[in-house]
Amino acid sequence: MTALPSYRPRVHPLWWARRRAYLVFVLRELTSVFVAWSAAYLVLLARAALAGDAEYAEFRAFAGSPWVVALNVVALAATAFHSVTFLNLAPRAMVVRLDGWRVPGFLIAGGNHSAWLAVSALVAYLVLRS
Amino acid sequence: MITLQVSRYRPGQDAEPVFQDYEVPLRSDWAVLDGLAHIKDHLDGTLSFRWSCRMGICGSCGMTVNGEPRLTCGTFLTDYGEGPIRVEPLRGFPVIRDLVVDIDDVLAKLAHVKPWLIREGEELPLTAEYTQTPAQLEAYKQYSMCINCMLCYSACPVYALEPDFLGPAAIALAQRYNLDSRDQGDRFDLLATDEGVWGCTFVGECTSACPKHVDPAEAIQRYKLTAALTSVRNLLPWGRS
Amino acid sequence: MIFDVLIVGGGGAGLRAAIAVVEADPGLKVAIVSKVYPMRSHTVSAEGGAAGVIGEGDTLDEHAYDTISGGDWLCDQDAVEAFVAEAPRELIRLEHWGCPWSREPDGRVAVRPFGGMKRMRTWFAADKTGFHLLHTLFQTSLRHQEIQRYDEWYATRLIVDDGRVHGVVAMDIRTGAIEALAARTVILATGGCGRAFPFTTNAAIKTGDGMSLAYRAGVPLKDMEFVQYHPTGLPFTGILITEAARAEGGWLINKDGYRYLQDYDLGVPTPTPKLRSMELGPRDRLSQAYVREVERGRTAETPYGQVVYLDLRHLGEARIEARIPFVRELCRSYQNLDPVTDLIPVRPVVHYMMGGVHTDIDGATPIRGLYAAGETACVSINGANRLGSNSLPECLVFGARAGAAAAREAREAPAAGERAVRAQGADERRRLEHERDRRDGGAERIADIREQMQETLEEAAGIYRTRDALDKAANRIAELRERAAAARLDDHSTAFNTEMVAALELSSMLDVAETIVACALNREESRGAHQRSDFPARDDGRFLAHSLAYRGADGGPRVELLPVTITRWPPGERVYGR
Structure with missing residues (x-):
């Protein structure tokens, strides 16, 4: 007796829109593009600053144009989203034991967030002090 | 009474699944599985589904309940208010009949990761056990709790899109032995592959779906770290042992 | 294709047998036919532990005496x-295969007390011992690729000719295909048949299939009247609350908060558990005490019958989480x-069949080449009442013995x-x-008949029995x-026809039900789990003997007696708490 066919469900193209968790995941993956842009922007800034005043002024004009400002606002939001969701996942990859006691996830995530805030504050202090 | 909208697929008869509605008594201590058993016993003997222990340990009765992968023995009718409750087979698997899915692929994957204790050299005689402290037991205990219910595979979009992906339970099972102080095996070649841990994009839904708190997502991410360190060590001239 | 050893059932006994066969001779062709995937087998539900003498101050003789x-x-x-x-060797073997036994601080295997046991000798993996044992066996079996599996195949008939087994006929549940699988030897390891009763800890799959297969082939079923009621099941679901809950110090109290076991010759209450006393008495005595409490009106009424209570509150959260987390989860x-x-709230619930397929000490039945092991079989080590934590090691010890014996036999047996x-x-x-195509049936459903069978058994063959009730039940x-x-x-x-399977299971359970009632009628005494209100005393003169139920020429059972083997422990009084 040959087996009757089993039904193989197809994956819907919008599968990621159907669950909040999948949507958050896909957004997190998409925000990588903005993380990459932020890195590229920083490299351009550093190059311009090192190349001399004329180059730097030209870069400032570019950076001040409305669409770049808009893009960077979006990039900031996206990068922040990426960082927060990434750090929230950190406890899953790190199991920390102190004298047999397993450090709970929220402390690990909290520690990561705190470190992130501390570094950001230090950078802000260095930049804004002048 | 409450309505169960049950997915029916009768091979040879249905080209694709269709829903059929059944009215079952709404009792406070009835699980969805009790509702299905009531249908089978009293309303429609043709409905097929798997179940056995009805105490959340045999792993047979996983289904999709209102869109979520659940063990139906531990999911209660009253959790869904007035209903209706939609009961479908686990997603991500071929459907054999009604609520019964084909899990042979996952079974092969479980076997693939060498889920047994690997020892080198002489075995101890049968008069003495390998010692293992409670802390050493604790190191892998959580990963030994998997009941193979397949809910994690059903929740994993990677498995749905890439059927070759080894998947959550298989990798967690490998970690169960990797982290066992008695095990001397090496599963690097099985796990550190594109179909293995690197296939995981860390959606994290496997862990949310797991009814036994195995946390397969954690198992996978932890092995990624192990695999990365091992790979780096293997690249260094003095790192290879 | 002829298998050397074909095993029906993929639980603790079946898997252990399969591994024993490949260990004896990797060249042998071995297969497991199971109606569920092996890791779904009911061994998975065992909670409390597995007994094996290991601790200092314990001896094999004491374990034997407690058991007897x-x-x-x-x-x-x-x-x-x-x-x-x-048993200890088998448990250590499991340890070597990776079973996550609970440990002492120094890393050695821990043991806990258990009902009816005089010493601490019950190994445990928290309170999921059966689960871990089954998964360890299943995963270890995956290492032996020569073990061929027929998952979700339902065996419906033993092929027997000339006093020798030649294989089984089985249905592939997925496709409906019915095939004859030829084999030199067959091991039945399908577990018990609690589902013949209305209120049971047993999983849906426990329908006495292996017992029925053997019975129809002419093998007698032994001691079928001994049905164990576990004293602590949750009302409605019948979910088992492990004896380990009492071993860790839990109390059984009635509706007045009184530890009623002290009224039934089970000792005096102590704050901490005392071995072979009170809550750590044997299961038959505890379940019988419940019935007496109901008669005295000291139990609490619930929609699912009268209940007593298991009190764990004084143990505290930390101990409950560490030792019996599954109890809390359930x-x-x-x-x-x-x-x-x-x-x-708890009440007694059908848990285990002491009886089963008549075998010798190697699992061999009277049919050449046919073996049985685990709950399906009756060797008998459990007698009239099994002690908690003896059944898991029984699966291992006699699974291994049957596997080894079948492997030996297969090498000498003629081709099927x-x-x-x-x-x-x-x-x-x-x-x-023909069964599957039958469209002209009456109006009755399988489930209705099943329910009536269950009620009949509960009424007549429950904790207390009488001739009148049993006579009625037989008819x-x-x-x-x-x-x-x-x-x-x-x-x-044809595809995954579970109603067809249910019909076949019902017919197995009816076989089993018939033998339970026939053996209970025949045994005019009270012993262990078999209590006759009309014959309240044990009668060693007439009944220090096993019941053997044969399938008679008319299809009904015929009961004979077989003397018990006594080596060193002559019959005595059962003393608990004194």
């Missing part, structure tokens, strides 16, 4: 001696209460009788296809059998 007195002297003592000697998920703060395989295979295929079951043969099937399809 617990079984009310109906155990075969040579079998018990072999069992207690091999109470929270299925009873909506927390044992840390609430009383657990091809003609018998073909003829009986074709015959069975015709029968099953009723014969009548139900006729009605079952004419029942209606809604489902005539």
